[in-house]
Amino acid sequence: MGAGTRALDLKRLPGFGATAWFCLALLYAPIAVLVVFSFNASRSVTVWSEFSLSWYGKAIANTGIQQAAANSLKVAVVAMLAATVVATAAALATARGQRFRGDATAYLVINLPLIVPEIVTAVATLSFFALIGLSLGLGNVMLAHTVFCIPFAYLPIRARLEGMDRALEEAAADLYATPWHVFRRIILPLLAPGIVAGAMLAFIVSLDDYIITAMVAGAGQTTLPVYIYSQIRQGVTPEINAVSTILLMVSILFVSLSFVIGRKQR
Amino acid sequence: MVAGATAVPGAGEAALPGATGTRLLLLGPALGIVVLVGILPLGIILVYSFLTPGTFGGVVWKFSAEAYAQFLFDRDFLDDSLTFNAAYLGIFGRSLVQAGVATAACLLVGFPTAYFMATRPPATRNAWVFLITVPFWTNLLIRTVCMLLILRDEGLINNALVGAGLISTPIVMLYTDFAIGLGLMYSYLPFMVLPLYASLEKLDFRLVEAAYDLYAGRWRALTRIIIPLARPGIVAGCLLVFIPSLGAFLAPDLLGGGKHLMIGNLIQLQFASSRNWPFGSAAAMILLAAVLLALMLYVRTAAPRQRARP
Numbered sequence: 001m002g003a004g005t006r007a008l009d010l011k012r013l014p015g016f017g018a019t020a021w022f023c024l025a026l027l028y029a030p031i032a033v034l035v036v037f038s039f040n041a042s043r044s045v046t047v048w049s050e051f052s053l054s055w056y057g058k059a060i061a062n063t064g065i066q067q068a069a070a071n072s073l074k075v076a077v078v079a080m081l082a083a084t085v086v087a088t089a090a091a092l093a094t095a096r097g098q099r100f101r102g103d104a105t106a107y108l109v110i111n112l113p114l115i116v117p118e119i120v121t122a123v124a125t126l127s128f129f130a131l132i133g134l135s136l137g138l139g140n141v142m143l144a145h146t147v148f149c150i151p152f153a154y155l156p157i158r159a160r161l162e163g164m165d166r167a168l169e170e171a172a173a174d175l176y177a178t179p180w181h182v183f184r185r186i187i188l189p190l191l192a193p194g195i196v197a198g199a200m201l202a203f204i205v206s207l208d209d210y211i212i213t214a215m216v217a218g219a220g221q222t223t224l225p226v227y228i229y230s231q232i233r234q235g236v237t238p239e240i241n242a243v244s245t246i247l248l249m250v251s252i253l254f255v256s257l258s259f260v261i262g263r264k265q266r
Numbered sequence: 267m268v269a270g271a272t273a274v275p276g277a278g279e280a281a282l283p284g285a286t287g288t289r290l291l292l293l294g295p296a297l298g299i300v301v302l303v304g305i306l307p308l309g310i311i312l313v314y315s316f317l318t319p320g321t322f323g324g325v326v327w328k329f330s331a332e333a334y335a336q337f338l339f340d341r342d343f344l345d346d347s348l349t350f351n352a353a354y355l356g357i358f359g360r361s362l363v364q365a366g367v368a369t370a371a372c373l374l375v376g377f378p379t380a381y382f383m384a385t386r387p388p389a390t391r392n393a394w395v396f397l398i399t400v401p402f403w404t405n406l407l408i409r410t411v412c413m414l415l416i417l418r419d420e421g422l423i424n425n426a427l428v429g430a431g432l433i434s435t436p437i438v439m440l441y442t443d444f445a446i447g448l449g450l451m452y453s454y455l456p457f458m459v460l461p462l463y464a465s466l467e468k469l470d471f472r473l474v475e476a477a478y479d480l481y482a483g484r485w486r487a488l489t490r491i492i493i494p495l496a497r498p499g500i501v502a503g504c505l506l507v508f509i510p511s512l513g514a515f516l517a518p519d520l521l522g523g524g525k526h527l528m529i530g531n532l533i534q535l536q537f538a539s540s541r542n543w544p545f546g547s548a549a550a551m552i553l554l555a556a557v558l559l560a561l562m563l564y565v566r567t568a569a570p571r572q573r574a575r576p
Contacts, residue, residue: 010471010474010475010478011385011471011474012385013378013381013484013488014484015378016378016379016381016382017382019375019378019379019382020378020379020382020383020394022375023375023376023378023379023398023455023459024379024397024398026375026452026455027397027398027401027452027455027456028397028401029416030409030412030413030415030416030452031401031404031409031412033412033415033416033422034408034411034412034415037415045415046415046418046420046421046422046425047425082299085295086295086296086299087296089292089293089295089296090292090293090295090296090297092292093288093289093290093292093293094293106293106297109297109300109301109305110296110297110300112300112304112305113300113304115509115557115561116304116308116554116557117509117510117512117513117530117553117554117557118510118513118515119513119515119530119533119534119550119553120308120311120513120533120550120553120554121304121307122534123311123533123534123537123546123547123550124307124308124310124311124550125303125307126537127307127310127311127314127543127547128303128306128307128310130324131310143303144303146299146303147299147300147303147304148304150296150299150300154296201403204403205403207405208403208404208405208406208407210406210407210516211515211516211534215534215537225405225407225408228407228408228411229407232411232414232520236411236414236415240411244405244408244411247405247408248404248405248408251403251404251405252400252404254403255399255400255402255403255404256396256400259396259399263392
């Protein structure tokens with residue numbers, strides 16, 4: 001510090017800036033191509049003719065896509081709600097007060113879905129459902145999604161909880177607030193940004209999942225990613241570009257919101 | 267619960283949750299779901315990997331180590347003799363190589379990127395973090411499809427090169443090992459940049475300054491000061507790229523065209539079309555073992571050093 005421009009200059013390493021911009025281009029250029037060609041008038045997804053919204057119209061009118069979108073939304077909402085509720089409770093139990101025996105184990109178990117490769121989770125869940133004969137239709141998919149959504153909801157909530165000032169709760173307790181009151185009036189409002197951020201992340205990881213859904217879902221339980229995958233196998237069409245773009249925009253919107261809310265009042 | 271809440275202020279027991287009972291009640295649902303639907307199924311496929319395949323998928327409850335033997339040997343139809351077959355071992359080897367190359371490529375691009383981000387002013391820094399975070403959370407299937415659009419014979423790169431008159435016939439990029447590697451790198455690049463950034467952001471630049479004062483050149487300062495200090499981030503980033511790359515399904519499936527299988531595709535095939543659940547379970551167990559081994563190495567090498575730091 002202190003040395004002003006000199007210090008800044010010392011930090012510079014040749015070629016690093018160029019690499020950073022290259023990295024950004026690498027991450028975004030392919031997405032940009034997909035989005036641009038979803039507005040292409042012709043059937044080609046690589047040769048530009050003229051601007052058109054027709055593929056969006058076709059995609060929205062497609063009953064297969066409508067059905068898949070409805071399924072995706074149902075699964076994502078249920079998985080998000082279930083994961084957020086149980087993750088909030090778990091975060092309250094693990095992040096506060098004195099450490100108890102098994103704390104580390106509980107943390108590991110909750111985050112385990114992040115460690116196990118998705119394909120392994122997919123076949124294991126399929127085997128499990130087949131073995132116990134569970135056939136709740138879309139309910140099977142919702143249950144499978146809830147499991148891997150839990151750590152995504154848990155981590156931001158726990159992080160928020162750990163950064164919170166304990167003095168407020170203590171003050172409330174000193175002023176004869178009941179534990180429920182302290183929770184309802186102090187902890188919950190302060191924790192809300194973490195809960196919302198966690199819920200949004202849970203929502204998008206559910207919305208984006210392909211492999212676990214593909215393994216677990218039966219006929220008529222197609223979600224959007226599963227639909228897109230099955231269409232891609234038969235060739236890429238601008239209609240798929242259009243649906244993909246919509247799905248991308250939903251993800252980007254939710255990540256952005258989660259980013260903004262999660263950072264608020266930090 | 268009430269008793270806990272009214273404890274002496276500052277005793278670290280202000281409000282929720284009080285007694286161990288409350289804690290268990292709060293932890294119960296999350297742990298219950300993960301254990302029942304997340305961990306128990308892993309036990310089931312461990313058992314399945316030692317059973318006999320059913321004719322139409324599923325398993326027959328009869329012990330057999332055939333699934334693991336099949337990984338290394340072919341059983342002769344006529345005389346039941348075993349001959350060594352390196353095909354499946356090759357798939358596992360390819361997965362390791364692909365994941366390793368993708369990790370190295372991510373590190374090569376990710377380290378300068380993270381360093382550049384960490385040396386920006388705070389406002390610009392946040393913008394960069396946001397821009398790297400967005401792809402991290404965007405649909406992996408769609409991002410892989412984007413790569414497919416670019417790499418195809420009639421894709422953007424080939425069209426541009428042919429259009430510019432540089433080449434007459436398209437370069438075949440899709441359905442090659444190169445396409446898979448690029449796809450993996452593209453998929454998991456943010457997983458490398460973010461932990462590296464977290465490490466580099468905390469870097470004490472006075473140490474770098476001291477190195478320069480002691481006549482170190484940029485290269486020396488980088489290799490002797492910056493890289494060693496960023497080690498926890500490097501190790502974490504490599505792990506976060508290597509693990510999902512090793513078990514990747516979408517990149518090898520869509521960009522490899524089913525010709526260049528990785529272990530993730532092998533597992534999927536056994537449960538989908540080949541209908542050999544025990545063999546698929548065995549392959550899943552081997553993948554899981556490889557991942558756990560990588561994690562254990564991480565805990566052994568990185569964690570003590572992290573703790574030792576002030």
